[in-house]
Amino acid sequence: MQLVNITINGKAFEHEVEPRLLLVHYIREKAQLTGTHVGCDTGNCGACTVVYNGKLIKSCLMLAVQADGSEILTIEGMSQQDPEKQKNGLHPIQDAFLEKFGFQCGYCTPGMVLNTHTLLKSNPNPSEHEIREALEGNLCMCTGYQQIIESIQYAAEKMKAGK
């Protein structure tokens, strides 16, 4: 067993874990944040996407012990991002996914929202092509992506307007 300290959504967590515990299982079972999902086990689907020290990662491809000392943002932390832009308990990106039907079963949505959040930070005005490229690591089996792309475009507009 090994002691790990991980800050998730601004809150410090400390647990003794087995070295083989995956980060996604740490987030879901130890931190009890179940918005991060498991879809493929091999890093292809992006359902387990989180923001790790500011970068998007697949949390099924990292061990919890490797994440010791890191800061992680999960979907549950979106409620604290851009506080001046939150409305009715929703971040503008979350609002956009509702407005433009950017989800069906919702299983990929946390990863999609975190991907969008990271994309718009570095590129507040992405083209459709850039959005499609950015989504390459996140699979959605329901929507065919089109309404997700529309959601991201809408979110980008709203985020700019909110400045």
Added chain:
Amino acid sequence: MTTLLDYDKLFVTRDYVGKPLRRNEDEKFVKGEAVYVDDIDMDCAHVAILRSIFPHARLKKIDTSKAEKLKGVLAVITGPEVVAQTKSVPPRAIAKPLKQYVMAGDKIRYLGEPIAAVVAEDRYIAEDALELIEVEYEPLQGVTRIEEALKPGAPLLFEENGSNDLLHDTMTHGDIDKAFKDADLVLKEKFSVHRYSSTPLENWAMIARHDKGNGSFTMWANDQQPGRSVANISAVMGVPMNKLRLIVPESGGGFGIKLAIWPYMVILCLLAKKVDKPIKWVQTRREHLLGGTHAPDCTVDMEMALKKDGTVLGISVIDKENDGSFIHTAGIYSLIKFATLVGCYQIRASRMELVSVAANKGPTVQNRGVGKPTAIFTLERMMDIAAKKLGLDPVEIRRKNFVQPEQMPYTTPSGEVYESGNYPATLDKALKMADYEGLRKMQAEARKQGRHIGIGMSTGVEPGTSNLGYYYTSSGIPEYMGSGEGAMVAVDYDGNISAMIGSVDTGQGHATTIAQVISDMLGTTPAHISVDNTLDSFVSPSIGHSGSYSNKFNDVDLGAVIRATEKVRDKMLLIAAHILKAPLSEMRFVPGGTAIAVKGDDKRQMSFKDIAGYAYKRITMLPDDMEPGLKEIAFYRNKAAKMPNKDNFNVQLTHSNSAHIVVAEVDAESGFVKILKYVIVHDCGNQINPGIVDGMAIGSTVHGLGATFLEEFVYDDNGQLLATTFMDYLKPVAAGLPHIELGHMHSPCPTTMLGTKSAGEGGAIGSLAAVAGAVEDALTPFGVKITSLPLTPEKIMNAILRTKVI
């Protein structure tokens, strides 16, 4: 009672039905707060399943003693134990008395078939324990291909059957011999379509708990067809249904692939009996791809009889479905094809020989479209091939054969009834949106420059609402017939409304759609309505058909919601009339008011809360003959379902239609295909929530694109599956997909309450043929013909350079 499609009588307001209302009830999904099965926190022990490493074998010996001694292991169960405690899996379509169990006890029939399971304190330990189970196999020669499986002397999946032929029948409708005698041209082609699946992003997941006190079981599972699952579990385990409680929370996608997860629930219940706590099993993606069910690969030998002018007189089809290893669902793909056997066309004679083939491949269960994608693929390919042969434009041959709008409702030779639709206008609209003539000019220009651009199209029927009776057309009286659903609608003490249906949601936004309908029926707003998507088999108003499949939701599920709301509405009017001392005929719902008033006198009104107060609390003031409460259950069925009869049967009860136009460019150096344009015009009758419908049309089309270009369960000749992760079973990603242009037609369906038709599977049906047509058209200079899928770069290059056939 409201008559079908009488919107004026049905609705107090028209503020919500037909509008793209936001899925506000589903905020939880964008916030990570939705609770799927794996998110349920109840201190579970965890299950891991040992799967056969051979595709065809006998299980000689299985020794679990070392696994049982591992620290943290709570219990182990093996195939022979499961077989001893359960009955055989019930088949839905085949009539032969074959035996198969939810876990292999002796004969192993596919790679990955469960042979033992371990429950341990955590999943890591459970997986460790699997490594300690010692298994002695007797490997057998396997068989995977349809032709080889049907040869005399082939290895047999079910020895007692004497062959790998599980269901074999021929059905002829219309004068097929005359059609071929009168033909100027008879075309023959052999088509084949590979094995693929729609792979929901959430794998199968389930929890089981055994209550020793009364011998009951509670299960939580992402089951898509609870109405049938509990009955199957009950039959296989010999436990009465009133001791089997199934709860279905949120589900991360279905597409048919979660319709038959119940065999694993049996395994979990048996294991749960051995331990004192709830146990959970979450399928890995590898397990899902191995045996989490596929659509069968198939071969279709088609003959088409035509006149010189392009008129199709008849088709004769030999359809062989590689149904793999699962007797529960074997045979249904061929039978469901009857729903769209003759497509949009006036083909007055058909013959279909159908064969369900057993082979050492994974189980097959209904995947999005169920056989109709391959039915439309083969028919539409044949139309293109015929057009080429006769020197006709592909548009022309389709126009020549369309069922005309004035012929609606139109009955096909086998008895399928197309309720409504305008097939010529659907195609015309798509051609206009795509600028077909401009495209042909652009294509000619591009060809001069050495670019290989092609235009493809398909016009297809997209059926919904399965009439389950057809499964047994070959074997007597069916256990399940027709299609129906139940709903419960209540006005609570405080005047707010709650609703639930007997079915489940796998991502279709049922809660929002139901709230739209109830809002307009009662003159209230969705903010006052809470729809619970959770299914509880002890509480929900389910019937045997209950589930999320065959596009039945906007037909029978909403039908049940409407009937239950009518019951509540009628009772509210009676109470208001009684308390306000006004004639019933003078009572009116106040549009947008959440209240009932006396006609012409708005001051004399009662809010829903007031009315509910009398119904639930001041019950002595109710009319003498009235029961207290404002909670009503209704069940609804689509009465268009015919009785099973081989000469005249309808497989499905609604029939949407579409036209797909695709422009594709092939790089003749690499074989890669780029879609330059994708236009769909579809007609699913009236739409309740167009925002949701658009998502289904586009999403289902992308399923078809994945199947056409990327996805394939590749097996070697002995039955080893070579695609067991998303690194080798490739799914479409956002990059590289076209922007899909969507156009709508609205031909209301006269046989559903709201004029709706199927909306969820269409693109998965029409896209395969349209894309293949475009690729073939692009490869015209090379003389390549497409009769199979998928269209991989390797196959395209091979055809260009050598074979001329894909």
